[in-house]
Amino acid sequence: MELTSSITRVTVPAKQGRAxxxxxxxLVRVSTPEGAQVGDLFAFVAGDPAEHLSAAHTRGHVNRLFPGVGEQFVTTRRRPVLTLVADTSPGRHDMLIPACDPARYQRLGHPGWHASCAENLATALEGLDIGTATVPQPVNLFMDIRVSPTGELEWRSSPAPAGAAVTLRAELDCVVVVSACPQDLVGINGTETGPLLIEVGAAQ
Structure with missing residues (x-):
């Protein structure tokens, strides 16, 4: 499914977020221009940020741990907000891991301040004069988390090549936030963090 030629393009710099x-x-397309960059994806219903995409509700809705093409992401009120309509990556996306936050980096032993997806979300929403009291669990695009037969989580480097993209169709008017995950203490982002690209437009 293609976007029209009339689209909005927003670059998400490494370790930052954009709304x-x-x-x-x-259609909302999120791509990793340099490859192997995880993107924390959030979506809030327009006019009511208290209703937002919920990874937990989505897992129950699709009866799967990880998303697949053709499946819907639902809100805290169990309404479809986004549908995954195309994926040119290897298809590894996570719905288990929460957004990184200052406490996460403190526990990993990082001294002082470190950029985080939780802070990126707040900053991106502030740019649209939107506030939220919570940090929803995101859909982690291009993030490769495996579950072993005995239940342990395996954190792997993103397998997404340069230019890999996912395309989502908005089912409701919404605000979409993407954070180029700043995680550089756990090897999920290849050798270094990089940018992401968001494109929004009508379907052809």
Whole structure:
């Protein structure tokens, strides 16, 4: 499914986050230009940020741990907000791991301040004069988390090659936030963190 030529493009610099508005029916494409960069994806219903994409509700809705093409992401009110309509990556995306935050980096032994997806979310929403009291568990695009037969989690480097992209269709008017995950203490982002690209437009 392709976007029209009339689209909005927003670069998400490494270790930062950006927010875009999408109308129901719009396509939202998120790509990793340099490859192997995880993107924390959040979505908030327009006009009501208390209703947002919920990874936990989505797992129950699709009866799967990880998302697949054709499946919907639902909100805290169990309404579809985004549908994954195309994926040119190897298809490894995570719905188990929460957004990194200052406490995460403190526990990993990092001294002082470290950029985080939780802070990136707040900053991106502030740019649209939107506030939220919670940090929802995101959908972690291009993130390769495996579950062993005995239940342990395996944190692997993202297998997404340069240019890999996912395309989502907005089912509701919403605000989509993408954070180029700053995690550089656990090897999920290849050899170094990089940018992401968000494109929003109507379907052809």
């Amino acid at each position: 875009v508005r999408a109308r129901a029916g719009d």
